[in-house]
Amino acid sequence: MKDKYYSIGRVSEICNIPIKTLRYYDKINVMVPSIRQENNNYRYYSHDQMVRLFIIKRLRYLGFSLEEVRNILKEDDIQKIELIVTKKQNSIKDEIIELNRKYEEAATLKNKLQSAQRILENSNNYNVESSFKLEKQREVYVFGKTTMMQSYKNEKVSLEKWIDIIESAKERNLNIQGDILVSYHTEMFGQFIHRDCEVEFSIVVENDIKDAEVKKFGNFLAANAIHVGDYSDIVHTYISLKRWIEENELMVDGPVTERFMLSPVDLPNTEQHIVKIIVPVKPRN
Structure with missing residues (x-):
């Protein structure tokens, strides 16, 4: 019998399948050993069964469920098997796309944290006026939604709008x-006064996507400031920046934008939140 059949331990060794898994396959009738000795319950597999076990192992590696494996092993029509495998291949391709998307999102978050860390390292001696800069705003692509906020006052972030824009983009x-x-x-x-205010919530996205709600942002001269800490104090940074704009013979030339470099959806500690204020400007005539 040893020449024709293989013990469960030998099958486990040859096929590199744990004995525990082989016993489970036996229990759920995926692969029942050809011989089971009644006196000691030893299991023995035929050579053909070993071949099928290796097929099962490969199918499981490809992500087929045990129920799918069972159906494939019963199927004799090669075209039907090909269709099943093609469907799985397409499913794997979709998983790869999703994993790549997750990888890119993780890379984006990592870059945000690294940039924020460089700013926070000097936060103890941080002087908001040292962050004031006049520079051309880099052009990016954004996906956004504009909404009229009733009796709006900019004293805390609108998390429900943020969540909506992130989920809509996905x-x-x-x-x-x-x-x-x-x-x-x-x-x-104007956003600090209780009044109706048109507010646009957007997020930076990949620039080769064609979507009706994706547009360009940037490519204009801007006076910028970095606000570090609790968002409720940001009005003081605005006041200082407005004074700096006037002192430099500039005037506001468009809607003010806040870029949340490190925000409540990135980190819960409000003292480490970082917002870049972007004010389009032009020389005063």
């Missing part, structure tokens, strides 16, 4: 590449 299979942007279509400081 539903459209857009590859998120950067930060959340909030633009206020009102005069500077």
